[in-house]
Amino acid sequence: MADIDIRQVAKRFGNHQALHAVNLTVADGEFVVLLGASGSGKTTLLRIVAGLEKASHGTVIIGGRRVDDLPPRRRGIAMVFQNYAVFPHMTVFDNIGFGLAMQKVPAAEIERRVRRVAELLHIEELLKRYSGQLSGGQRQRVAVARALAVEPAVLLMDEPLSNLDALLRLEMRAELKGVLQESRTTTIYVTHDQVEAMSLADRIAVMHEGRIVQAAPATEVYHHPATRFVGGFIGNPPMNFLPAEREGEGARVAGHLFRDAPAADAALLFGIRPEDLVPAGKGLAGRVRVVEPLGPHQLVTMDLAGHLFRVVLDNDLAVRPGETLTLAPRPGRVRWFDADSGVSLTQTTQPEPATGA
Amino acid sequence: MLRLASGEKVLSYVLILPASLFLAAFFFVPFVQVVVEAFTGEEGFTLAHFRTMADDWKFGPALANTLGLALVVVPVQITLALVMASLVTRLERGRDMVLYVFTIPLGISDLAAGLIWFALLEQNGFLNSILYGLGLISGPQNLLDYRNTAALFAAVVVAEVWRATAIVLVILVAGMGLIPKEYDEAAEVFGAGPLKRFFLITLPLLRPSLQTALILRTILAFEVFAVVAVLAGNNLPVLMGETYSWQFDLQDHKVASAYAIVILAISLAFTVFFLWALRDRTREAAA
Numbered sequence: 340m341a342d343i344d345i346r347q348v349a350k351r352f353g354n355h356q357a358l359h360a361v362n363l364t365v366a367d368g369e370f371v372v373l374l375g376a377s378g379s380g381k382t383t384l385l386r387i388v389a390g391l392e393k394a395s396h397g398t399v400i401i402g403g404r405r406v407d408d409l410p411p412r413r414r415g416i417a418m419v420f421q422n423y424a425v426f427p428h429m430t431v432f433d434n435i436g437f438g439l440a441m442q443k444v445p446a447a448e449i450e451r452r453v454r455r456v457a458e459l460l461h462i463e464e465l466l467k468r469y470s471g472q473l474s475g476g477q478r479q480r481v482a483v484a485r486a487l488a489v490e491p492a493v494l495l496m497d498e499p500l501s502n503l504d505a506l507l508r509l510e511m512r513a514e515l516k517g518v519l520q521e522s523r524t525t526t527i528y529v530t531h532d533q534v535e536a537m538s539l540a541d542r543i544a545v546m547h548e549g550r551i552v553q554a555a556p557a558t559e560v561y562h563h564p565a566t567r568f569v570g571g572f573i574g575n576p577p578m579n580f581l582p583a584e585r586e587g588e589g590a591r592v593a594g595h596l597f598r599d600a601p602a603a604d605a606a607l608l609f610g611i612r613p614e615d616l617v618p619a620g621k622g623l624a625g626r627v628r629v630v631e632p633l634g635p636h637q638l639v640t641m642d643l644a645g646h647l648f649r650v651v652l653d654n655d656l657a658v659r660p661g662e663t664l665t666l667a668p669r670p671g672r673v674r675w676f677d678a679d680s681g682v683s684l685t686q687t688t689q690p691e692p693a694t695g696a
Numbered sequence: 697m698l699r700l701a702s703g704e705k706v707l708s709y710v711l712i713l714p715a716s717l718f719l720a721a722f723f724f725v726p727f728v729q730v731v732v733e734a735f736t737g738e739e740g741f742t743l744a745h746f747r748t749m750a751d752d753w754k755f756g757p758a759l760a761n762t763l764g765l766a767l768v769v770v771p772v773q774i775t776l777a778l779v780m781a782s783l784v785t786r787l788e789r790g791r792d793m794v795l796y797v798f799t800i801p802l803g804i805s806d807l808a809a810g811l812i813w814f815a816l817l818e819q820n821g822f823l824n825s826i827l828y829g830l831g832l833i834s835g836p837q838n839l840l841d842y843r844n845t846a847a848l849f850a851a852v853v854v855a856e857v858w859r860a861t862a863i864v865l866v867i868l869v870a871g872m873g874l875i876p877k878e879y880d881e882a883a884e885v886f887g888a889g890p891l892k893r894f895f896l897i898t899l900p901l902l903r904p905s906l907q908t909a910l911i912l913r914t915i916l917a918f919e920v921f922a923v924v925a926v927l928a929g930n931n932l933p934v935l936m937g938e939t940y941s942w943q944f945d946l947q948d949h950k951v952a953s954a955y956a957i958v959i960l961a962i963s964l965a966f967t968v969f970f971l972w973a974l975r976d977r978t979r980e981a982a983a
């Protein structure tokens with residue numbers, strides 16, 4: 340068990356800056372998900388923590404110990420690779436026991452621990468097989484078992500579910516959550532799938548272009564996005580944004596006056612989640628363009644003062660394309676952003692210090 | 697499941713027909729001729745030519761020398777190439793350049809290679825000059841003395857290693873490039889140091905390339921000829937040299953063919969051995 344402290348870590352590849360002074364702390368036993376689009380630097384950051392990549396700048400501290408100059412095998416970590424990297428020339432048993440064998444653990448003890456994790460991941464009957472005789476899902480379990488077998492202080496996982504088909508991914512996600520919750524191992528988990536991130540994380544660190552733009556529990560990232568990017572990246576459909584004109588204490592959005600805009604010098608941007616609106620007598624009025632029934636809800640796309648605007652409404656409400664719909668935000672759900680920098684003006688948490696620098 | 701329609705199937709046979717005809721005309725026909733030559737006499741089938749061959753006093757030494765050379769040269773080449781390939785693969789920059797330099801000897805024929813090493817090692821050669829210049833020897837030494845078989849053997853080994861290690865290197869570098877780097881990284885994360893990673897991960901995963909390199913190099917080693925001829929002349933008889941000598945000096949095509957069959961049989965035996973010894977064992981285990 341150990342905590343992780345990532346301080347001012349930067350990485351350049353040639354003249355491409357893959358990471359800009361990233362700061363992130365992971366508490367002992369915490370499960371942090373690095374979430375970001377492809378190319379945002381998640382893998383690079385994870386590999387720097389693992390010691391497979393050297394940071395151009397900054398420090399990584401694991402369990403109170405600076406590990407920058409230690410090779411991966413001296414860092415007390417285990418890793419699950421995106422393509423599993425289950426050794427094809429070894430049996431499942433030897434794969435799972437590999438780390439223990441490297442630590443010169445006695446054979447009987449290896450046997451005991453391999454069987455225990457194999458049981459945990461329901462692969463006891465595969466122990467004699469080779470990787471080539473396994474399905475993707477089974478290989479994935481072997482990769483996780485191999486990592487858990489060494490009882491690491493820190494577990495690193497790079498998109499471990501991304502190569503599985505959708506149904507299997509859902510099943511493995513739930514199972515992984517159960518197994519990892521039990522082990523309470525400090526974990527950094529990389530994914531580009533926001534549903535996966537929400538489902539697994541104690542805390543989500545949202546990455547964008549080599550920076551962590553917000554690190555907070557899932558509900559907070561969802562309801563209080565630290566920047567316009569986070570609001571637009573998380574949530575499906577994403578947050579709606581509309582330009583706002585300052586008017587006295589308030590701000591006018593698409594013709595409607597909101598009285599409680601934040602007092603700041605910056606130009607304002609209005610933001611609201613699609614499910615945070617209800618039909619009302621007055622408010623934001625626009626013409627309905629498309630109605631899509633989604634089982635329990637309906638997704639209504641409308642034209643609001645020239646901007647595309649999406650709302651998720653109860654499906655007992657009759658809405659037809661072409662008609663005009665007037666909506667009011669649920670109380671406390673409007674978010675204001677600095678129109679230029681995109682930084683939230685209503686957030687309750689700050690982004691990790693110095694990330695935006 | 698990709699199944700070719702029958703029309704396409706016919707087409708694929710038509711497409712490989714020219715290559716097959718070529719092989720038949722220029723490989724199979726001469727091969728059959730050699731077999732016929734080796735096993736027939738005036739009255740049909742006979743083993744007389746093989747008896748003539750075996751009774752010749754040079755057959756024993758030729759067989760022993762050829763096998764001995766292969767047994768020394770091939771392991772040295774494989775080991776050297778493995779070390780070099782590991783180093784080359786690790787280079788971040790200038791990898792191709794280093795590989796080009798290493799592979800220069802490949803562009804030189806075996807005869808020319810023999811001549812180069814002869815020029816280096818002969819009594820008035822380069823090595824003698826250097827040793828003399830450094831004051832390490834008082835006068836020219838005959839390094840290729842015909843009475844010193846061990847020295848001749850060693851000279852041939854050095855020349856062969858210099859000449860043909862690069863082909864093994866090229867095969868192994870290509871093979872290492874095919875191994876996903878995650879295997880090595882996973883081994884590193886799970887506690888294996890550089891040596892353990894080489895022996896537990898890289899070497900086993902290199903099996904197909906090693907197999908190819910071993911088979912190719914062993915077959916070529918049994919055909920060693922020009923380098924030996926230049927450096928050792930008749931003092932280090934080898935099978936290929938004897939084949940040549942029966943064919944052209946003694947004008948006995950029958951015994952020469954018998955020699956050719958022996959070389960072929962040994963090559964085949966080793967090929968089968970390597971195919972078996974380095975087979976993919978992971979497919980055998982019952983699922």
Ligand SMILES: Nc1ncnc2c1ncn2[C@@H]1O[C@H](COP(=O)(O)OP(=O)(O)O)[C@@H](O)[C@H]1O
Nearest residue numbers: 352355357375376377378379380381382383384
């Ligand atoms: N070894 C490398 N050499 C050069 N550029 C790299 C290398 N690894 C990653 N990058 C670049 O760094 C950026 C971040 O990559 P990565 O960390 O793999 O992103 P992610 O895992 O979020 O998809 C990308 O633009 C990628 O092209």
Ligand SMILES: [Mg+2]
Nearest residue numbers: 378381382383
């Ligand atoms: Mg990645």
